[in-house]
Amino acid sequence: MSLILTDITLTYPDGDTRLTALDNVGLEVPRGCLTAVIGPSGSGKSSLLAVAATLIRPDSGTVTIDGTPTTRLSRAELTNLRRKSIGIVFQQPNLLPSLTAAEQLQVMAQIDGRQPSKARARAMELLDAVGMARYGGRRPHQLSGGQRQRINIARALMNNPTVLLVDEPTSALDHERGAAVIDLIARLTHEQSTATVLVTHDHTHLTTADQSIEVHDGRIRRTDTLATGKP
Amino acid sequence: MFVAWRDLRFAKGRFALMATVIVLITLLVGLLSGLTAGLGQQNISAITGLPADQIAFQAPSGGQKLSYSNSTVTEEQWLEWSKVPGVARSEPLGIITTKATAGDKSIGVSAFGVQPGSRLAPDGGKVDGRSVVLSAAAADDLGLVPGGTLSLAGQELEVSTVQGDASFSHTPVIWISLDMWQKIAPRSGVRPAATVIALTTTSAVDLAAGDQAAGTKTVSTKDSLSAIGSYTSENGSLQLMRGFLFAISALVIGAFFTVWTIQRSGDVAVLKALGAATATLLKDALGQAVVLLVGGTLIGTSIAAVVGALVSGSAVPFLLTPASILLPAVVLVLLGALGAALAIRRITSVDPLTALGGVR
Numbered sequence: 001m002s003l004i005l006t007d008i009t010l011t012y013p014d015g016d017t018r019l020t021a022l023d024n025v026g027l028e029v030p031r032g033c034l035t036a037v038i039g040p041s042g043s044g045k046s047s048l049l050a051v052a053a054t055l056i057r058p059d060s061g062t063v064t065i066d067g068t069p070t071t072r073l074s075r076a077e078l079t080n081l082r083r084k085s086i087g088i089v090f091q092q093p094n095l096l097p098s099l100t101a102a103e104q105l106q107v108m109a110q111i112d113g114r115q116p117s118k119a120r121a122r123a124m125e126l127l128d129a130v131g132m133a134r135y136g137g138r139r140p141h142q143l144s145g146g147q148r149q150r151i152n153i154a155r156a157l158m159n160n161p162t163v164l165l166v167d168e169p170t171s172a173l174d175h176e177r178g179a180a181v182i183d184l185i186a187r188l189t190h191e192q193s194t195a196t197v198l199v200t201h202d203h204t205h206l207t208t209a210d211q212s213i214e215v216h217d218g219r220i221r222r223t224d225t226l227a228t229g230k231p
Numbered sequence: 232m233f234v235a236w237r238d239l240r241f242a243k244g245r246f247a248l249m250a251t252v253i254v255l256i257t258l259l260v261g262l263l264s265g266l267t268a269g270l271g272q273q274n275i276s277a278i279t280g281l282p283a284d285q286i287a288f289q290a291p292s293g294g295q296k297l298s299y300s301n302s303t304v305t306e307e308q309w310l311e312w313s314k315v316p317g318v319a320r321s322e323p324l325g326i327i328t329t330k331a332t333a334g335d336k337s338i339g340v341s342a343f344g345v346q347p348g349s350r351l352a353p354d355g356g357k358v359d360g361r362s363v364v365l366s367a368a369a370a371d372d373l374g375l376v377p378g379g380t381l382s383l384a385g386q387e388l389e390v391s392t393v394q395g396d397a398s399f400s401h402t403p404v405i406w407i408s409l410d411m412w413q414k415i416a417p418r419s420g421v422r423p424a425a426t427v428i429a430l431t432t433t434s435a436v437d438l439a440a441g442d443q444a445a446g447t448k449t450v451s452t453k454d455s456l457s458a459i460g461s462y463t464s465e466n467g468s469l470q471l472m473r474g475f476l477f478a479i480s481a482l483v484i485g486a487f488f489t490v491w492t493i494q495r496s497g498d499v500a501v502l503k504a505l506g507a508a509t510a511t512l513l514k515d516a517l518g519q520a521v522v523l524l525v526g527g528t529l530i531g532t533s534i535a536a537v538v539g540a541l542v543s544g545s546a547v548p549f550l551l552t553p554a555s556i557l558l559p560a561v562v563l564v565l566l567g568a569l570g571a572a573l574a575i576r577r578i579t580s581v582d583p584l585t586a587l588g589g590v591r
Contacts, residue, residue, distance in 0.1 A: 046587060055504060055584045076508065083506025094501040094586055096234060098241030103233075110233040111507035139241075155505075167587055 001064075002162045002195035003029040003052060008061035010047055010218075021047040022058065023218040029195040031162060034186050036209035037199045044218040045199045046167065052197060053088055053165050054078045066162050083112055087156030087194065089166040089185070093148035095140040101127060101151050102136035108158035119158070126154040129191070130184060146177040153185060157192055164194040170202060182208050234502075235519035238495075249487045250527040253567070256480045257531025258538075260473060260559045265539045267469040268555035269548035270401075274462035277343065277366075277397035277404045278455060282350050283322070283429035285438065286455040287312055287447040297448060297458040299326055299400075299426060304447065306424035311445035317436025322349055323425030325412035328402060333373040333381040340369055341399035342383060344412020344425065351429055352406035357391035360408050365393045369403035383407065384415040400461045427455075473559070477566050485570030488520055492574055496581050503583035512578050520571030524564050532560040 005027040011018040021044050029035045039045050050056045051063060054070050063070045066085050070078060082088075095104050102123045109119030127133045130150040140148055149169055156164060166185055170178030182198070186208045189196040198209065206212050206224075214222045239246050278286075289302040304323065313321035325344030330337055345351045347359045354364050363383070365375060370393040373381060379390045383405065397404035409425065430449065432438075438449045450458075457463050492499075499512055539551040 050584060050587055053504070053587070055587065079503070079506055079508055081506075082504070086506070088504055088587075090501070090504075090586055094497070096237075096498050096501070098234065098237040103237065107233055107502075108505065111502060111505065111511060116233050159506075 001028045002031045002066055003027070003197065004062075004064040005048070005052060006062045006064070008048075008051055008058045008063070010044075010051055010056065010058045020218050022051065025061070025215075025218070025220055027052075027197075027213065027220070029163075029197060031195050032190055032193045033210045034189040034196045034198060034208065036206050036212040037197060037215060038201065038203060038206065038212060039215035039221075040201065043215045045201075045215055047218075048215065049165050049167050049197065049199050052163070053086060054082055083159060085162050087159070087161035087164045089149075089153050089156045089164065089169050091168045091171055093140070093145075093152040095148055095151060095155075097140055100137050100139055101132060101143065104140075104151050104155050105158045108155060112159055122158065123154075126157055127151075129157075129188065130154045145172050146181065149173065149177075149181050150184065153181070153188065157188060157194070160192070161194060164189065164192075164196040166196060166198040168199055168201065170200070170205070178202070179204070232515055232518045232522075234498075235515045235522070239519060239522065245491070246523060249484075250523055250530075252483055252487075253480070253524060253527025253563075254531040254534070256476060256483070257528045257560060257563055258535050260476045260480070260563060261532050261535025261556055262538060262549075263469065263473050263476065264555045264559045265535065265549045265551055266547070267466065267473065268550035268552065270469065271462065271466055272550050273398045273401045273548050274459055274465065275399070275456050277341065277399040278452060278459070280395065280397055281324075281429055281452060283320070283431050284452055285430040285432055285436075285449050286452055286458075287428040287430055287442070287445065287449040288455075288458065289427075290442070290446055290448045297450065297455070298460065299455075299458050300460060302426050302458075304425050304428055308445045308447055309424055309428050312428050312430060312441055312447070315436065315441040315444065317433045318430055318441070319433060320350070320429075320431040322346065322351055322429045323409055324351055324427050324429050325409055325416060325424075326399065326426040327412060327416050328400065329384050329415060331369065331373060331381050331383050331405060333375050333379065336373050338369070338372045339402045340383075340405045341402045342405050342407050342412060342415070343397075343399070344407050344409040344416075346409050353394040353397070354392050358406050358408050360410055361389055362391035363388045363408075364395075364406040365390050366395050366397045366404045366406075367393055368396060368398060369405050372403060381405075383411075386411060386415065400459055477559075477562055480563055481566040481570035483570075484520070484524065484567040485574045488516075488571045488574035489577070492516065492577050496577070497585070499578055499581045500583050500586040503581060504586040509579050513575060516575040516578060517568070517572060520575070521564070521568055524567040524571070528560045528563050528567075532556055 008022050008025045010022040011020050037045050051058050105123035106116035106119050110116045127136050132150050169181050182205045212224050213220050288297045309323045327342050331340045348356050352358050352364050375390050377390050377392050442449050536556050539549050542549045543551050
């Protein structure tokens with residue numbers, strides 16, 4: 001398994017008490033599997049994703065990425081792990097305004113300590129994979145919302161992550177474009193063999209996922225193996 | 232610097248505005264530095280040009296500070312100093328500010344009285360009871376050439392040579408004989424031998440013992456500059472202005488990069504979430520600040536140098552040297568980088584979690 005969450009409990013301070021965002025949650029995602037996490041607002045989906053992304057340390061439980069338990073890792077080691085093994089697709093594309101589409105991907109090589117110019121071929125290959133090869137020289141303000149989200153997805157894959165975490169990528173898109181983006185994520189999950197977690201509130205996306213979990217009040221209510229039945 | 236370079240190109244307007252501010256501050260600091268150095272030169276060049284390493288003053292009394300204008304030394308003190316071991320040369324130097332007239336031209340000058348043949352004057356061999364050596368500025372102002380005559384405090388004197396650019400307390404220097412100086416110097420009681428004693432010493436000299444024996448107070452030639460009243464007050468004011476400009480530039484640059492860092496904290500959060508190390512982001516941001524600083528300072532310094540070169544030699548006392556132009560530029564870059572470093576340190580506190588969940 002590339003991503004294993006074991007008995008994760010996460011609480012936030014809420015006045016004098018603490019609010020439980022995740023209550024003893026467990027999840028296993030193998031490579032090449034798209035797992036959809038669904039649930040209403042405030043159910044704990046985003047918290048689950050943040051914990052899986054090593055951006056929040058849970059109160060208890062273990063996150064294991066690529067066989068590495070992250071509990072005892074330092075902040076710098078977690079950053080390094082994120083850089084090497086985790087790709088994140090943000091809800092908003094969060095592209096850097098000064099960079100062209102190709103450079104949005106090349107910057108991933110730079111933060112990994114490699115020459116961005118030498119990563120150009122990989123960037124173009126990924127842009128081609130998301131159908132954006134023609135737009136490599138355009139800046140974010142010259143692209144549509146759907147195009148920006150495709151760049152966001154390609155960027156997440158730039159450093160060949162084993163885990164891909166996708167946070168409601170269709171929230172700013174119309175249904176047609178949203179469906180196209182989900183199809184793209186599913187295809188790339190299988191092509192790039194990533195363990196993908198897709199957080200969404202849209203049930204129609206479940207048909208594309210390999211498995212789904214439903215989260216309610218910080219707990220996993222149901223786990224289903226879906227469309228491809230891969231896991 | 233991958234993102235930093237592209238930010239510089241992308242946000243051209245904002246960075247150009249900041250660069251312009253840096254250029255203007257650098258230009259102002261450069262011009263002020265050149266002016267400070269030029270004015271200083273007019274105050275002290277006659278003293279810094281003396282072939283002596285120590286200056287013995289009349290020992291001040293009542294807690295007074297050393298002063299070229301108040302000091303008078305006697306012949307006994309001078310002779311006492313010449314006997315002190317480690318003193319290679321002990322030469323009296325008389326200084327007085329007076330009026331020199333040649334034809335219909337009249338200017339204020341500093342008359343430096345030296346013994347005939349003294350090494351203190353540029354061409355001491357040509358100074359005697361009737362002949363004087365003029366600095367170039369004095370000769371220019373009086374319209375004199377060697378062989379010309381001038382009147383100094385009622386004494387008719389002949390110009391033996393024009394040499395050097397010595398200036399003291401903003402007046403050009405005329406080198407006269409010590410006898411002549413003693414005639415025109417104001418006296419109160421004992422006839423003064425000179426104003427100060429210029430000493431050339433070796434490392435073996437015991438200055439404290441010499442001072443005790445001669446009843447003087449000796450300081451290095453460099454330290455003696457603070458005994459020139461006009462230099463101390465003028466230089467102090469100008470250096471204060473320069474200091475404020477340095478501080479202002481650091482604050483302005485710090486303020487700009489504080490706003491800039493706040494504006495791009497969303498981008499920083501995204502990069503951190505994607506795995507960028509904080510050190511990499513800090514290096515990038517500081518590199519961007521240094522590029523801006525060096526570019527702006529280079530342009531500002533170049534303009535200051537051109538302006539300085541144009542006004543040098545005119546009535547404006549501007550001194551164009553590497554120290555007066557490049558040193559302030561280096562200080563500006565260092566202080567600006569410090570201001571920027573303090574501003575961008577907030578990158579360390581940006582939480583990558585804010586990049587998730589549509590928080591931006």
